[in-house]
Amino acid sequence: MVIGSESETVEFKLTTGEKNEAVEAMAAILNKHCRGTVYFGVDDSGFVRGQQISDSTKKDISRIISDAIEPRIAPTIEVLTIEQRTIIKVSFSGHNRPYAVNGKYLIRTGTENRRMSPDELKRLIKNDDYSSKWEEELTDYTTDDLDDDALKDFYQSAKDCGRLSMKEYDKEKLLTTIDIVRGGQINNGGYALFGKNAKIGLKLASYATDNKVTFTDLKLLEGNIYNLVNAALDYILNRINWRSEIGARKRKEIPEIPEEAIREIIVNAFAHADYETVPEIEIGIHPGKIEIYNPGSFPDDLTPLDFISRNLPSYKRNKLILDILFRSKDVEKSGTGFQRVNDFCKQQNVTWNYRKEAYGFFFEFIRTNVQINVQINTELTEAEQVIFNLIQNNDGISKAEMAIRIGKSEKTVQRLISSLIKKQVIEREGSNKSGSWKIKI
Missing domain, CATH: 1.10.10.10 (Winged helix-like DNA-binding domain superfamily/Winged helix DNA-binding domain)
Known part of the structure; x- marks a missing residue:
């Protein structure tokens, strides 16, 4: 029986004689994805071969994991029987990156484990320190410094979609529920989301061509994430083409690019930005494309296509911000964003593009309704x-x-x-x- 295939989060080992290689894979997976699974008794193709197991087998595995990986983790070790063959499943997770194995720092790339470069190690330490601390750090702002209109709008949206169980709006109770206040002070994540005078930047621009040469419109906004997400979405929806479909009961207006896909990419840009550097999200409307600049880092060896085709787990740079936006249905289940965007685009035959820059990346929706002059008399399906x-x-x-x-x-x-x-x-x-x-x- 074949139980699957190896991936960036799954490793197969034929026997427990490969324990040393297994713990290296575990550390590499932890440094990349914070969780994973190792199977003993399964060959590289995923075929269940079985494994001899004694009373001490599980203890031996637990001991070598404890001795080899630092910081220590607490794996779950299970003995499974599949078609009368016994295998061992080791499930593990940890968020105290970076993890060393016998003094080495490894990272998972595909199904291989390679040494991390000094720059990669520095970046991992910086990113994990940032993601675990920045949002929770308290500011000097109090509840009076929050945008009440934005909070009320968020409350209504979260309540309407069933992701907030509060019968009536209560500001103090809401702030406690979404975990952005402590001792009367607002944390960084909460102020970035709802602050009256938050300084998050948003550049909205329309261009005469697909190159950034001639502006036809330019707006520079500052504000909180909640309001800027809506401003960015409105800017795009007001400048793209719509078509009408007449149904049995009413006319339906359909945008050239799916609204849900646009919102996902906008929210992704705000949710994954590095707010220690005072980021600026950019929206560019071109004749042939809609361009959204995300000032957040993206794994060096991955692209959105990897998350679509390989079902990879996501990395949450700003977990608090993401969780709050999830409540108001600005985002759906974490880790499914690019897959959802791709699905929405396929439904309308919209293509997209992606490119990395030094300090972020661009996501582009290609405007398929724009006429492309390839040959005058050529018609394409x-x-x-x-x-x-x-x-x-x-x-x-x-x-x-x-x-x-x-x-x-x-x-x-x-x-x-x-x-x-x-x-x-x-x-x-x-x-x-x-x-x-x-x-x-």
Whole structure:
């Protein structure tokens, strides 16, 4: 029987004779994802082989974990029987990163465990110190320094969606419930969310072209996260195209880009920003794309596509802020944001792009309704247009990546690519192994 496959959070070992390698995997996984699972008695392909187990086996595993990993963790060790074969499951978690194993600091990359560079170790220490302390640190602000209108709006939203059980608005009770006040003082997370004079920055801009050269509109706002999320969403929704669908009872207005997807990316930008550096979130409206700049760090070796295709757990930079926004349904279940965005976009055949910068990353929604001048007399089907947009806006994108983006098989993607080549709107540059598709000008 096959129980699954190895991943960034799952490790298989054939026997407990590989305990030393197992604890290295555990430390590497903890440093990357804070939780994971190791199985003994399972081969690399996930096939259950079984494991000889004595009275001392569990104690031996517990001892080597305790001796090797620092800071110490408290794993759960279970003996399981699958199809008359006995295996051991070790579940573990920990949030006191970085974790050393026999004096080494490792990080999980795919299914490999590699040594962390000095810069990676510094960044991990900084980020974990930040995420565990900054939000909870008390400010000099009191409850009088909070935006009452924003709090009341939050209360109503959280109550209406069933994520807050308070029959009537009570400011003091609400602040205690969402854990942003202690001894009359507001913590950093609470003030960033609801402060009257919070200094979170938001740049709203519209451009004449897809390059940031000519402004047609520019607004620089300061305020709290709760109000700025709504301001950013309103700015985009008021400047994109809408179409009408006539139903049996009423007309329905549908935006060119799903509103739910836009909100997810906006909230992600505010929720994961590094507030020690006084960040500025940016919204850019271009003729061919909607661009959202997130001033938060992103794991060096991961992209949104990894979270979509590999179901990876999320890293919460600002857990308190995320939890509060979840209550008002600004975000759904943690860790599902990019998957939800991708699903919403697929429903409307909207493509997206992503690129890293030195101090953050850009997420772009491609405006598929914009006419693209490839050849005057060339007509593309809707599916061909989606593939065309993916190739145009994602240099070097593979068939596998395109298949994930549009929710189709690689065979379907190849058929669409072949059609685009036949219509002479794209071409292949380089070899089949190392080349890429390009737009024919």
